[in-house]
Amino acid sequence: MALYEHIFMARQDVSSQQVDTLVEQFKGVLEANGGSVGKIENWGLKTLPYRVNKNRKAHYALMNIDAPSAAVAEMERQMRIHEDILRYITIKVEEHEEGPSAMLRKSDRDDRKPRGDRGDRPARAPRADAPAPAAE
Secondary structure (H helix, E strand, O other), rough: OOOEEEEEEEEOOOOOOHHHHHHHHHHHHHHOOOOOOEEEEEEEEEEEEEEEEEEEEEEEEEEEEEEHHHHHHHHHHHHHHHOOOOEEEEEEEEEOOOOHHHHHHHHHOOOOOOOOOOOOOOOOOOOOOOOOOOOO
16 A cells, blocks of 8 residues: 555634544545555644635644555545535655654744844944933
């Protein structure tokens, strides 16, 4: 069987629980056709760079799949007719990535504290024409 990475976008109107239900539904389709799903990542609600079917945001989900091509084709067929799925993409890979995906690692990077004054440059001197600070 071949290895795939599958990502889909669900409408912004659905809840996170409904996205989990969609993942389980499509996982069942794959397992019924002889495949298996390894890692499942829910990337959450993200803003789209442009509108897709009048939606400005979408729920993203990633599935690592080990399945025959017929099972993947059946899952994609069902996604095409499902009204809550905006877009999907399936990519054949040589091996699955261990650990969190790049999108989850990116969110870890976003959690850092703001840099503020880094101390690697001198503080700016007040301008000569600026008013003096008021005395208390």
